[in-house]
Amino acid sequence: MINDVLINFPEDVRDDIAAIVEKGGVLTADSCHRLSRRMKMSSESLMIELLPVAASYSIAPISCYHVGAVVRGAENSDGYANLYVGANFEFEGQALGHTLHAEQAAISNAWLHGETSVTALAISAPPCGHCRQFLYEVAGNKGLDVLLPKGSYSGLDNKHSDPELSFDTIDLLQLLPAAFGPLDLGCEKLLMDIAEPSTKLSLDYCDLKNEQQDKLVDLALAAANSSYAPYSDNFAGCALQLTNGEIVLGRYAENAAYNPSLPPFVAALSQAVLHNNISEPLDIKRAVLVESATNCTQKNVSELLLKTYSKNLALEYFQAK
Numbered sequence: 001m002i003n004d005v006l007i008n009f010p011e012d013v014r015d016d017i018a019a020i021v022e023k024g025g026v027l028t029a030d031s032c033h034r035l036s037r038r039m040k041m042s043s044e045s046l047m048i049e050l051l052p053v054a055a056s057y058s059i060a061p062i063s064c065y066h067v068g069a070v071v072r073g074a075e076n077s078d079g080y081a082n083l084y085v086g087a088n089f090e091f092e093g094q095a096l097g098h099t100l101h102a103e104q105a106a107i108s109n110a111w112l113h114g115e116t117s118v119t120a121l122a123i124s125a126p127p128c129g130h131c132r133q134f135l136y137e138v139a140g141n142k143g144l145d146v147l148l149p150k151g152s153y154s155g156l157d158n159k160h161s162d163p164e165l166s167f168d169t170i171d172l173l174q175l176l177p178a179a180f181g182p183l184d185l186g187c188e189k190l191l192m193d194i195a196e197p198s199t200k201l202s203l204d205y206c207d208l209k210n211e212q213q214d215k216l217v218d219l220a221l222a223a224a225n226s227s228y229a230p231y232s233d234n235f236a237g238c239a240l241q242l243t244n245g246e247i248v249l250g251r252y253a254e255n256a257a258y259n260p261s262l263p264p265f266v267a268a269l270s271q272a273v274l275h276n277n278i279s280e281p282l283d284i285k286r287a288v289l290v291e292s293a294t295n296c297t298q299k300n301v302s303e304l305l306l307k308t309y310s311k312n313l314a315l316e317y318f319q320a321k
């Protein structure tokens, strides 16, 4: 948990770092500016220092391998940006293929907070192949600076490894040469390019019971309309209400290679963790999924994974047009 790692930071910056939890896994640009000044380091070095904070959100009951990632959003006029943390999330009792990786969690976190690009990603070891493919959907041929703690990647020459810095920088395109991506499938937009709603799904509220015409359904619909599904048109969004009253959202993030696609239910669960820094199973009061009607569906995987946490809770499911 985050309290276990705060002790490693100077006392005068701990409040700023602890505030990452109440802000849903975000270190604001103002805090980033303040921390960089007090700790006398660049925002890139700060991202490396925050990796244990990000890893404190990890839920890894199968591997016990705790991974954290930090991504940087768009810079403001002072040259600082919000930082977003993410951590791996494993589903005990389910197939390993459902696992959320830390890089995916951090990107999804930035996207759900309104970022339309990321400018760097810090991670404790070179990203796995699954994440390289996921990140390529965000970065495309523009590439992305991947920051690694010094010595965690041996394949760098002196040109890319400055002995004065605590980290090395490698471009995603070096990690994923000859990549297959959106352009190969005729898609010119990348995952975070879409600032406005990407589709205009609506629900026929006449079909719904009165008690279902509520905020949670509206939020799941809005998440579906901002999701990214250029290959299947399976636009989908999820809204979870936790027993503590909090509401968290997840958007579907599709991938040109299909398998690294991030289901909206998993994205929402990750948000629940990022808002609470918890290690226990999540208490979910209601789970709503809204999706477009296509020959793909998020329904079955959402029901399956919901059972992992709330055996008796039924998924509230809506098909939008």
Ligand SMILES: [Zn+2]
Pocket: 101, 102, 103, 127, 128, 129, 130, 131, 132
């Ligand atoms: Zn990975």
